[in-house]
Amino acid sequence: MVTGGDEGIFQRVGPVPAVWTADPPVPGYTDRTEQLAELRQFADQVRAAPAVVAVHARPGMGKTAFLRQAAAVLRDRFDICLQVDFAAWHRDGRVDMDGVLGGMLEALYVAQQWIPADPAGRHRRYLSLLEGQRVLVLLDNVTEPAQVEYLIPNSAHALVLVASHVRLHDLVATHRAELRHLTGLSTRHGVELLEVIGVGERVKAEPGETERLVEICGGSPHGLQIAAGRLRFQPWLSVAELVAELESEVVSNAGDPARTEGRHEMTKGLDSAYRALDADAASLCRRLAVLPGREFPERIIAAAAGIPVRVARPRIGVLVAMDLLEQVDGGFRMPDLVRMYAAGAAAAEDDPEELDRCRARVVRAWCAEAMAADRAVLLDRYRVPDSFEPVAESETAGLGKKAALRWFGRWHGSLLDVLRHAEAQQLDTEAWQLFEAMWPFYSTHSYLQAWLEAGALAVTCAHRAGAVAAEARVRCLRSRASMNQGDFAAAATDLDEARRLAETVDDGRRLLASVCDFSGQLAYRQQDFERALADFAQALAISEDLGDERGTGLQAQFCGRSLGRLGRYGEALTALDRAKLLLERAGDTRALSRTAFSRGEVLLAASREAEAVTSLHEAVEIANGLEASELVVKPLELLTELARRNGDQAAERGYLTAVVELHLAGGSPDAARYQARLQELSEED
Template sequence: MDSELAAEASVRNELGGTVYGHSVQAQHIGSVSFHEAPAPVRIPGWPVPRELPAPTRYFTNRRRELARLAALLEERADVPDLVVLSGPGGIGKSATALHWAASLSGRYEGPRLHIDLRGDNTATALAPSAVLNRFLRRLGIDGRWIPADEEDRADLFRSLTAGQRILTILDNAHSVAQVLPLLTTAPGSLTVVTSRHRLSRLIRERGAHHIELGPFTADDAEQLLARVVPGRDMTGADSVARHCGGLPLALCVAAERMAVRTHLTWEKQRQDMEGDMGQDMERGMADHAGRDTDDQEPLTGIADASYADLSPDAARLYRLAGLRPWSTLTAQAAAALVGVSQQKAALLLEELAEIHLIGETASGRYRFHDLIRSHAEQRALREEGPARSAAAVRRLLLHYVDAGAAADACVIPGRWHLGPAYARLAPSPAFPSPAQALTWLAAERENLEEAVRTAAEYGHDELTWQLCETLWSLYLKQGFHQEWIATHRLGVEAASRCPDMPEAEGRMHTQLGFAYLGIGQFADAEREFTAAAEADGRAGHARGEATAVESLGLLRLKQQRYEEAADCFRRAKSLSTDPRALALLEHHLGRALTGQGRHAEATAQLTQAQGLMRALPDPYNEARVLTSLGETALAAGRPEQAEEWLALAAAQMAAEEAVVQQADIAELRARAAADPADVRRFLREALAFHERTGAPGAAEVRARLEALDADG
């Protein structure tokens, strides 16, 4: 059933390790309260991250600012330095930060991290928890050991970077609250924040150095133009520079246009920049973007001129792609948006990139600067009109629903799915392996989340909840809990308005409940699981109701309310007909009986579950049942019987290459062993497994081995 898969996908079951994203010490479920374990360690051999993008080769001037930055580093070598580069959009903050960072590569031997915080506005700004998830993975922490709670992630990030000279660039920050959890405390480290806002609180409370970037002088503007188009006659370039208002982004777009159109003169460029849209367009763009008109005007003219150079198909893609703040755009998505082949879409994206209207952030992925996206959006509203614009957005939403469903179905093949998108899937898997499907979902996560917001905003309720469904396996595996909660709240609301698919509401409540469970908000999780059971009951959806009740039972297990957990599992059994679901519920019920200390009944229950798993067959879950049998025998004071079951479990988990579970079983076998030599052998096995994934349990096992050696 889905909730059992959720328990597994959130990394570890209750026998130890990580339960729904929270690290806990491995102990018998019925005899000890869960508590925090030591922090995880890096995966052995993991490379030190070097993430800083290459600086632009056209970087110009900023001599005064660079001199100030260089002087700052000489002031305080024993504390972490924090620098804020602020200024309006397109002023060159990112380029300045990357240029300076490139000159410091020999100074920072530790990790060098970079992230675009997408702080153009509140809707697109990345949550600190998502950024910390990425940073921790880059630092070599296995995703299974990343805490669910944002504060815990921030603590772990600071612990991992302590004692290292780390260089971090937090690009395009929206607010101080977005930045604070991402700051290292390591002396001698440097964090550079770029933002359109001054972030005065960082200056006031954290002693950040602040440098504000202004427009280029006329000489510097002409120098930049000459660097992009070397060897060209610069007569008249000064007038183009004036029209760009000293804004580096506008200057680069103008120069790229000159580079592509080799016969274009600077005078003709100036004339084209004056354009035909006039002040109404400029003011409309500024009003829509929430910016002063003066900030937008320098870019409008050159954007209009470059837009006029586009082929009709590229111009249409430019317009329609600007309708929403997508994280990135791929050829697949572009093809769906404008209704052309993927090959044609790739050529259109290259055409846009060639004249700097869109930038390639990674191979095959493109992103607008938000000022240019605002221009594209206004063009769409003017030339496409509301109806055609809305139709294009819906086409792209359908692409993300179908592509997301295809990937999700591959990640956890055994789970049941809900919605028309899954019914449309081809019989053969869309991806060669679950890992590759998960990689695709992770790469498209921000776009899928934007698709949820867009579908909700456009009133496409049936697409809103289906998009949430496609994110289920990704969230289970990688634990973006804050994003999970935000999307699935929209999913719950949308599903409640879909009378043609009444079972969708319960589905969304259950999935939202697991998001709350992952961050330890038990009351919220209970509310959602209860609402799910009620909604599925009203809809007559027995399978969904069984899953919701089972989920509530797993919550009760986590709370050590074992009798209530057993009641939930019995009720779920009465609603279930699927053989695999029934086998899993038998296992759950056995665990609940173990928790109550009813060891003989638990053993009988678990033995029955083992037989059902073997008949399916499901060797992995059979090994989990054998592990539970071993735990029960240990709790009942029968270590020899425990070893028999645990040895069988270890063999099957080895065949399944389940490293995490092998580590847990080895620790349990050490508890069951009477001979000190066997205890040491199993602990060494457990340590080796833990170290392969950087598990937090490694520290405790190592300490136990050292204590045994000290005792002789």
């Protein structure tokens, strides 16, 4: 066939000879089996137009290797395969598309003298040669949709497979492209890759640390190859030591030149993605990399940039589109490799003082969110007066009680990191206020080690700031964790000092009542019920004098419990009935659950078992409604004991199953004891 016009010199006398320019597959290629199988099915479909599949991934995730593997998998479906790496055709900030087309025509056996000089002529020649052919086009490092559109063959049997670090959504509208996201290797396949590339024995010896290495690298084949290189050429370096180095680089730019160079090798593949960002998105990327915490809600990200949320959203969208941020439940996470890279960029490009101001803004924003969530759980409880104004309207302010507690659970890891950072940077007021705001969560969940650590940081900061009332308060809050751990001596030390401090505070009656409350709790746990009653009675008198209805209800409950232990059952039930009435008015459902439990204990001691069971079930029901697992355990344990005492094995088994689940979830050592009893019941059946 001879074409007319200025293409008369181009003559086709038959089909284009078989051409296959794809690089061979990477040796030892692992994973991606599901994506490759899906691609084969897609290639087999009958269609009326060429097909386009755009694969998006962060640099270093193996896009190029995926294209090579795909070409091998699809080898029997196509006669022609043309591969182009656009990174090789960048000239002065743009892609030389004339050169790209010229190279593709050469690959199709068009002699140099017959390649048209003008772009339009080259494009027409390209389309005419591939018309109707079974052709696979592999386009790597694409940066914009137009590059793809220019190279789509004129054949319904064609498949264009695109790899890019940007999301090419426009191709969906213009060519009905299929979009695919290539994530990092799974832990198993990441370990397999390390074994394949020569460090198999090393990683098998340290399986747990190897899994962490894959996690730090985000499953990036490039990052894992660099890590394997470190292990091969530094045989004295253990996987655990390499992991420790990399973990320090995630949060710090400090280190010797060799470690800095190693970090650069692992992250340099991100250069192209970072350079593609506009100034605002790049600035936000750098700031997120130096923040405390690993995951961030949208409002915290906005605080990092010092801008409103509505302004931050498009910038966040850019980072997500470039795979530099990952969407997680309720917020965003920066992958560790990206964090390393962006932290290095921040050290090189940003004013250290501005980064410090950024971190301080973020600490205050977290504190504002936590304080609002604390108030959402319970508005009317004693708190040390606030010392700073929230930096932004809180998104947690409108939450209900259960949602607010879930918020604390969701962000607990980040909040603890923020508290550590606040103490290190001497943001003392924010540190103790953040710990105080976390009290509703810690008091209803079994995070004892984190609770003690956070309390220690808060006490240090309050003391350093000379905040006497705050120090007394956070010592009280820490003492509860010590009590829960069974360390009564540490709790007593905190409470003795808290009482001494409270007595020096002007108008500190509410604070003193709180200290008496905690002291009574300690005496009660030590089974010194006379002393506990005296402490609770003192707190009750102060609360009544202040007109504090909720405080009065709480102390009436504690007095009732102590009276019950002293065998004064009538007085105890009167006090607990009063507590229930006052706490219902105050809307304190957590305290109502405890009151129902206390009433069940007293009724049981008074040999009123049926009423006791009813009250214990009420305590469980209220606590379940709050999703407060710690409040559920004790009434369930008591119900279990009652069922066992009465020989009701079916009821005992049901209660035991729930108790075991709760203890296991909280990491309690008591889980084994209850599991053993559950096993006994199974053997008796």
